[in-house]
Amino acid sequence: MRDIYRIFWKELVQVFRDRKLVFSTLILPVLLMPIFMFGPSLVLQRLLQGAQERKQEVAVLNLPEEALRALEQAGLSPKAHPDPEGAVREGKYPVGVRYEQGVYRVYGRLAGGLTEGQVAVSKVQGALQALKQGFTQNSFLALP
Amino acid sequence: MIEVANLSKEYGQRRAVQDLTFQVSPGEVYALLGPNGAGKTTTLRILSTLIRPTKGRAKVAGFDVAREPLEVRRRLGLVNGGMRVYDRLTGREVLRFFAGFYGLEGQAFQEALDWVTGLLQMEETLDRRVLEMSTGMRQKVVIARAILHRPPVLLLDEATAGLDVFARRALLNFVKAYRQLGNAIIYSTHVMSEAEEVADRVSFLHQGRLVYEGSKEEALALGEGSLEEAFVRRVKEAA
Numbered sequence: 001m002r003d004i005y006r007i008f009w010k011e012l013v014q015v016f017r018d019r020k021l022v023f024s025t026l027i028l029p030v031l032l033m034p035i036f037m038f039g040p041s042l043v044l045q046r047l048l049q050g051a052q053e054r055k056q057e058v059a060v061l062n063l064p065e066e067a068l069r070a071l072e073q074a075g076l077s078p079k080a081h082p083d084p085e086g087a088v089r090e091g092k093y094p095v096g097v098r099y100e101q102g103v104y105r106v107y108g109r110l111a112g113g114l115t116e117g118q119v120a121v122s123k124v125q126g127a128l129q130a131l132k133q134g135f136t137q138n139s140f141l142a143l144p
Numbered sequence: 145m146i147e148v149a150n151l152s153k154e155y156g157q158r159r160a161v162q163d164l165t166f167q168v169s170p171g172e173v174y175a176l177l178g179p180n181g182a183g184k185t186t187t188l189r190i191l192s193t194l195i196r197p198t199k200g201r202a203k204v205a206g207f208d209v210a211r212e213p214l215e216v217r218r219r220l221g222l223v224n225g226g227m228r229v230y231d232r233l234t235g236r237e238v239l240r241f242f243a244g245f246y247g248l249e250g251q252a253f254q255e256a257l258d259w260v261t262g263l264l265q266m267e268e269t270l271d272r273r274v275l276e277m278s279t280g281m282r283q284k285v286v287i288a289r290a291i292l293h294r295p296p297v298l299l300l301d302e303a304t305a306g307l308d309v310f311a312r313r314a315l316l317n318f319v320k321a322y323r324q325l326g327n328a329i330i331y332s333t334h335v336m337s338e339a340e341e342v343a344d345r346v347s348f349l350h351q352g353r354l355v356y357e358g359s360k361e362e363a364l365a366l367g368e369g370s371l372e373e374a375f376v377r378r379v380k381e382a383a
Contacts, residue, residue, distance in 0.1 A: 014230055018232060
């Protein structure tokens, strides 16, 4: 046991007297750890924040007035388009919405990682969801 | 002190050492001479229990190297030219580290340290890191490490390799001083002039075989005053 302790002590002294080794094994990881832990999420957060603040154009067809207002309030810019789905497919708009027989259809490009299109889609979905909830609430309140 | 009888070492088909027989007495420097690849290092590795012989036997201080390796190691010091010690420890720390394995701690270590420091005149190395030492100073630490437990048998294998003239001289002086203390020394080298200076008896090794053994004076007479000449003549005769 004493021999093991002796070898341990020798190795410890050897390591702690090697400045490069101490830096690369102890100090460098402490410096790099926060960068790897918080760096990507900070970058992502900034990207999302930028996309949230920007006003994205939305191709719309047959949307009622209240839906258009809801989209504008959500930081979107609705533009009338005869074929929102086609416009999104062609990449002309990041998101499109069609209203038909009481149903909202949302078209968006979701593939390819986190893109501005996804932010725009989530904005549209959020706005329409809020509209739906408001409508449901008003309907309940109007009940005798 | 050292008895080697019919010692052989084979690596597959290759015979590194063949039928080697010699003795070394206390207070004697025995020079093992030969070119690179002659079998000198293999012989010393067998004597220091690092490898086992294929045939024959060898005893160090009365203990068989194959059957009682730990007893042999307690009585043996080994130094070779390429030996390294831990770079970032001081000379004192290196010696304390190795002394511990021989049970030298506390007062016993201090006494051993004082003795070896005086013998090798290495006071300046004790508190300096090995990394900051000259080659000669490092070699002193290597030697001190080997003799700290005062072994009666010392094996030196090309111990002056890479040393400058002063360090080499210091090492040769140390060999003479260690012999004066009654210890048996095997001095293995291919530098004949070193053997001329320190050896009492010499042997010539060629292709794993002992082609000559005798006193230094006899060998010098054989080579008309030159060990190198004696070696060349003996090798030619053996061939």
